[in-house]
Amino acid sequence: MNVRRHGPIAGALAALWLALGAAAGPPVPAATVQADAPHDDFTALLGLLAARRHGRVSFTEVHEMAMLERPLRSAGELLYEAPDHLEKRTLEPRRESLILEHGVLTAQRGRRTHVLSLRDYPQVVPFVESIRATLAGDRAALEHYFHVQFSGDLGHWTLELVPVDATVAHTVRDIRISGAREVIHSVEIRQSDGDRSLLTIGAEVPP
């Protein structure tokens, strides 16, 4: 006989994580067709991006928040392996690592490790996907989560991403990614409450 007890209810509580931010959003609607999407340079850019299989670059990041007197600054390295391994190693001011692999986000900070399955946190997904899908040249993913606006040309381009999902749009106004050809220069995230973060990507780190 199978003797069992108690597990499901108590164990299920860790799902509370979900409720930490805004209430869970409704299911993400299907991508809307962008009237301005088929842009020759945009298509070419995605092709260039998709051709890059891996990269390792330095970064600096600045978070501006209304409740803070001065921005939070950090610096470190970004590692990317196509199509879905993304790693952010913060070296300053404190060591921290953030690994995204197959839709699971693992954050290691001091002694603590947090593991998030992105499927459980629909409101976090657009953030992560904005960078991952851009790096991978994954047009379908980009257009699933965002209204995508391409401006400039291959030599100097900007992607403006506006969240499709209403709950996400409630917290995030837009994400602007700029670069030259297959090299990404910066990712700026502007939140609806005026807070913003700017990730500036620096030189390639020799292996």
Added chain:
Amino acid sequence: MSSAGRAGTVVWALAVLLAAAIVARATYVADLSAFLPRAPTAAQRLLVEQLRAGPAVHLIMLAIEGGEPETRAQLSLQLAARLRADPAFAAVNNGDAAQLQRDREFLLAHRYLLADDVTPQRFTVDGLHAAIGDSLDALAAPEGLLLKPLFPRDPTGELLAILDSLGPGAAPHTDGGVWSSPSGARALLLVQTRAAGSDTDAQQAACEAIRRAFAAAVTALPAAQRAAPRLLMSGPPVFAVESRAIVKQEVLRLSAVSAVLITVLLLAVYRSLPALVLTLVPVLSGALAGVAAVALGFGAVHGITLGFGVTLIGEAVDYSIYLFIQSGGDFRRTVWPTIRLGVLTSICGFAALLPSAFPGLAQLGLYSIAGLVAAALVTRFVLPHWAQGVRSVRDLSAAGEKLVRALAGLQRRRAAAALALLALAAAAVLYLQRGALFSRELAALNPIPLAAQRLDDELRADAGAPDVRYIAIASGTDREAALAAAQRLSGRLSPLVDAGVIGSFQSPTRYLPPRAVQLARQASLPTEGELRARLAAALAGLPVKPGVLEPFVADVAAARRGATLTEADLAGTSLAAATDALLVHTSAGWSALLPVAVSDGDLAPGALARLRAAVAAQDGAPLLDLKAEADALYGGYLAAAGRLALLGLAAIVVLLAVALRSAARVARVVAPLVLAVLTVAALLVVTHHRLTILHVVGMLLIVAVGSNYALFFDRSSARPYEGSVPRTLASLGVANAATVIAFGVLAFSRVPVLADLGSTVAPGTLLALWFSGLLARPAAAGRA
């Protein structure tokens, strides 16, 4: 009809009416409790009490599969809303936003009483500086978006600490705002019914209410989406309802098949419809009396008892067969004394089951005794009067003569020597297999089909709640004492989690810490003035604007003044059910259960030793190994059943010794029965059956039924003999055929306990008849 006949008929009719009324009003149950014995040790009692009535008994797992994810999420929300409105359900959890919101608000409101981190050190200048610095780091990470709104209230991250302490991977995934399986293919809900676990009717009503609610939710969908979604259900209430349905179906199906086959047999033998109808009267009267007796004696009739009821046909039908076939002369003088002795030996056999700790067996014992007594009394006092008009039963003397000659032929061929060899061979087989003779696992009795057990495993894995095998138990005289013991035990288990010895563990103190601990945490919170001063110092070098943390100051002040947490504060959250499940009232006081999850697979032997040592160091608290305990329980009552069976056999021997007053005659009656039991046991072992408790009971039945045959052979070899030997032999053949049909049909049951019984008794009684015939004194056959 004589006046005695009329009186008998009137008494019979009144008894039937009375029994029918009792049977109609009786409660019928089919949960697993019939397979759970009264337990000897405290830990086992706790286990059994929990399995019988614990919160886990009320848990139903639901899964919705098929269709689009959005459709499943919508159905989950709809279904949960409908079930929450139904008073039959104590809790309905599907991970939806509203429920999580309630849980979150509870944890947030009481975080300073709940978090392990709340110590005086945490609220010093250094402690605050470090904790707020950690939170700022988290704010810059992607999940910072989730944490940002909380920062002004909870800059030291207590809520996060509480959530972290629940352990990773312990929760179902979420998809579209509701719980789902890891693959996302199923939406999950956990439902607790309010009714007692043993109230199968109420559990069945709850299961039906769930199906109706699901059907209604599906109907509300657009037409195109209605076809795909399916509802899956599992859990103890579902199993109880399902096993009752299976047992019921099986009882009806098997009874019908047996009835048809026995009817055909008797028609072929009797060539008389009235005789056939009359033959069934003692059988049906006996069944009615048996169920009524169990209802009176046990309060509720277990479904499986009705299943065993088929077996009664096997013996009760024999009595009327003897009446119709043998009674050329005076039934009361020639046949009845033997039947009477047969009934008495059977009663001895079944009485051995009455003290069994296994309620199913005790019910079987009472059922059979009452049934046989009733059937015998009807055969003796009612049937002969009714049968006076029925004289057209075919004379089986001619067929009997052939049997007599065949038997005599066999006996001349040194049958006894052959049987002695057979006994030796059977004993040798049993001896060689002695180590692997018995099935030691309780699972051998599980009536739930394998597919349903597999679905249960799947849904549990989906919900992130695999089978719990180990439970540490902290007990106390009252709730508070049990909680305090659980808190100490948690302190011993935590290092094992950190060291990776065990995966994680749960404790009721997570949501309901002992009062002393809550008071200590409260006392570690500084006064408002002190906190402001320390906070000002702690924020030096951190970029937090002044005034941002005012909500934090207010929350700490409120927590410092606030009342401690009681169970009432948990009401309305899903945490209430979790705490309830882990805190149980026992006959000896209160016990807190701390289920231990193993990282992957099972514990290594070394790890188990460390776990045991850690648990035992705590006031000698027991570590319950559910599987080992359940199997030990089963092993214990298997042994007890074996002892009872031997006791029954001994009682039968004593009875025969008193009745027959001859050691030789007793030996002649008992030897073929023992030989039949040995041979059947050897046959079962050779055909790769592990013997279960039901096989043991089956062997007792072989002796009980077979003793009738042996007694008739004994009688026909005794002098002076007044009956007809050929007719006696013919009636035994017919009676045995009826028995073999009844039990043989049982052997094909899908319910393991019924199949075990059938596959033992059918061949066993057949062998008992043959062996009795072969070992009877040749003089009996020869004098025909």
